[in-house]
Amino acid sequence: MASYRQPRHHIQTVSGKVKNDTIRNMEQTIKISSILSKMTSRQNDDCYAVFWIQNEVEGIEINKTLYKNISNAVFFLNPTFNWKIFKKDTSTSSGYVLLIPRQILNHPTFKNLHITEVRLFSANEIPKINLSPGIETRIQSILEMLDELISTKLKHREEAILSLLNTFFVYCDGKCNIKSVITDNNAKSALVYKFKKSIDRYISQHHEVGYYANSLNVSDKYLNECVKEVLGVNAKHLIDEQLVMRSRHSLKFTDKTIKEVGYELGFSSPDYFSYFLKKQTGFTPSQLRIN
Structure with missing residues (x-):
């Protein structure tokens, strides 16, 4: 040995x-x-x-x-x-x-x-x-x-x-x-992990729970139930969390304009991007960039 x-x-x-x-x-x-x-x-x-x-x-x-x-x-x-x-x-x-x-x-x-x-x-x-x-x-x-x-x-x-x-x-x-x-083969945990992997891959194109539920061959309701049981939050929270994390990183560590960051993350307009960040963090993109 x-x-x-x-x-x-x-x-x-x-x-x-x-x-x-x-x-x-x-x-x-x-x-x-x-x-x-x-x-x-x-x-x-x-x-x-x-x-x-x-x-x-x-x-x-x-x-x-x-x-x-x-x-x-x-x-x-x-x-x-x-x-x-x-x-x-x-x-x-x-x-x-x-x-x-x-x-x-x-x-x-x-x-x-x-x-x-x-x-x-x-x-x-x-x-x-x-x-x-x-x-x-x-x-x-x-x-x-x-x-x-x-x-x-x-x-x-x-x-x-x-x-x-x-x-x-x-x-x-x-x-x-x-x-x-390590001995847990819980199907719900496995589904949530696949959901998070899918978010990481497609977050710039898709922000809705329905897209990910459909790609995983489950209903929106069941996906939400699994995420809630495993992590204590709903499925939309995980999507928003990833968007905020990527937004913060791009704003702080790149020279991209606020408009460019928003479009790269799949937001339809700079105004909607600003509205989203203000709602999620309490700060505008400009404020996040300097804080």
């Missing part, structure tokens, strides 16, 4: 003025490594394990049970689970493995996170989060920054690393993601 490839970097977490005695004056390490080997495994390490499975992964074996079709998802395992990741024979990275000592989550940085309140890491089930389209790239950027920062000796890097880890958890805990368990 191959053993877990020792991660390239280790960092000491913040010690001293923290509220929890289990962390004060203790040296703990967060470990991160890219998934590069054909088989990556770990057993009996007193750490929570977080995986971002990107692609080119054939499956993950957890306590001798193999799970497939796991790309573009984040998994959380408590230290009682043994695991192996089986990867195709490629030289490219297929995501990241993040090992977090138990005491880290007691740090005040994480005390108000819902992800901690629901004890995501301590459940007997295997929590799985299918990332919303667009969030995947942010997760990759955060983990790449963590990997880079851990290898440096910059002043205050410990605080920066904790901040990045907190940001990672916030994105994972967002309402736009689909939370389930």
Whole structure:
């Protein structure tokens, strides 16, 4: 059996003025490594394990049970689970493995996170989060920054690393993601994920729930019911959320005119684009561009 490839970097977490005695004056390490080997495994390490499975992964074996079709998802395992990741024979990275000592989550940085309140890491089930389209790239950027920062000796890097880890958890805990368990084959969750993928692909052409319901061979009513049950919002909310996110990005990070941004996102006129953003955010496109 191959053993877990020792991660390239280790960092000491913040010690001293923290509220929890289990962390004060203790040296703990967060470990991160890219998934590069054909088989990556770990057993009996007193750490929570977080995986971002990107692609080119054939499956993950957890306590001798193999799970497939796991790309573009984040998994959380408590230290009682043994695991192996089986990867195709490629030289490219297929995501990241993040090992977090138990005491880290007691740090005040994480005390108000819902992800901690629901004890995501301590459940007997295997929590799985299918990332919303667009969030995947942010997760990759955060983990790449963590990997880079851990290898440096910059002043205050410990605080920066904790901040990045907190940001990672916030994105994972967002309402736009689909939370389930790895053993869950729930048809409604699968439909909602397909709906979100379809929005990501066709948002510039189609803003109506009916188009996506028809493409998925379900009724508008059933699609709304599924989205409401899985995510707690209606189907139109997901469409509007994606439009707002793309509008903000184009307005802030491109030189396109407001008219050009609106037309590229499928709005019939600049006035209607402005009306939509004002209704959704409370700000006009011009205000969003400078804020």
